[in-house]
Amino acid sequence: MATxxxxxxxxxxxxxxxxxxxxxxxxxxxxxxxxxxxxTLRVPDAEATIPRIRTLLDLAHNTGMEVVYSQDTHxxxxxxxEIWPEHTRENTWGWQIVEEIAPQEGDTVLRKVRYxxxxxxxxxxxxxxxxxxxxxxxxxxxxxxxxxxxxxxALRWYDIVIPRDATSALxxxxxxxSLRQAAFLFSGRITESAGIRVQP
Numbered sequence: 001m002a003t004x005x006x007x008x009x010x011x012x013x014x015x016x017x018x019x020x021x022x023x024x025x026x027x028x029x030x031x032x033x034x035x036x037x038x039x040t041l042r043v044p045d046a047e048a049t050i051p052r053i054r055t056l057l058d059l060a061h062n063t064g065m066e067v068v069y070s071q072d073t074h075x076x077x078x079x080x081x082e083i084w085p086e087h088t089r090e091n092t093w094g095w096q097i098v099e100e101i102a103p104q105e106g107d108t109v110l111r112k113v114r115y116x117x118x119x120x121x122x123x124x125x126x127x128x129x130x131x132x133x134x135x136x137x138x139x140x141x142x143x144x145x146x147x148x149x150x151x152x153x154a155l156r157w158y159d160i161v162i163p164r165d166a167t168s169a170l171x172x173x174x175x176x177x178s179l180r181q182a183a184f185l186f187s188g189r190i191t192e193s194a195g196i197r198v199q200p
Contacts, residue, residue: 018197025066025067025135027139029141033094034087046168049165049168063198069108070121071111142174143174154188160182165193182197
């Protein structure tokens with residue numbers, strides 16, 4: 001029996017102000033396998049987010065925000081390949097971060113083995129050293145790696161900002177339900193990339 005489900009309303013902030021000295025931009029899993037034609041787990045809307053993510057990167061680099069890329073990384077015997085088709089095998093084309101928004105000198109790249117960019121990485125350690133309080137999260141997939149990284153950040157009491165036009169999902173329902181949960185459960189602020197402003 002088919003059921004129609006409506007996503008409950010959540011706030012979309014026209015403007016979000018951040019302190020660049022206490023903010024980090026986290027670019028989640030923008031790798032060829034997820035973004036580009038020929039990728040083994042391509043997200044159809046991911047490539048369209050590249051210009052928005054580039055805008056966020058320009059803002060971060062120009063204002064002194066820390067920039068972190070998560071890089072999904074797997075090898076033979078990885079149990080995640082029992083859930084999903086083989087993807088982001090280390091040192092392959094599909095594993096590489098897309099060229100258009102490749103990391104710059106001074107950016108941090110963290111290899112991760114699960115959905116959550118905090119799991120088994122030094123992310124929290126670096127954020128504490130930098131004095132980070134706010135995370136701007138973008139990339140793919142909204143309800144998987146972006147979502148579980150946001151959840152892990154919220155459990156550590158970081159403030160969460162998600163520009164929805166710089167985030168992609170496999171299905172619109174997945175996108176909307178994830179954003180609603182981020183706003184509802186994590187007190188996350190949902191906005192557009194153009195709505196992020198640096199505090200004067």
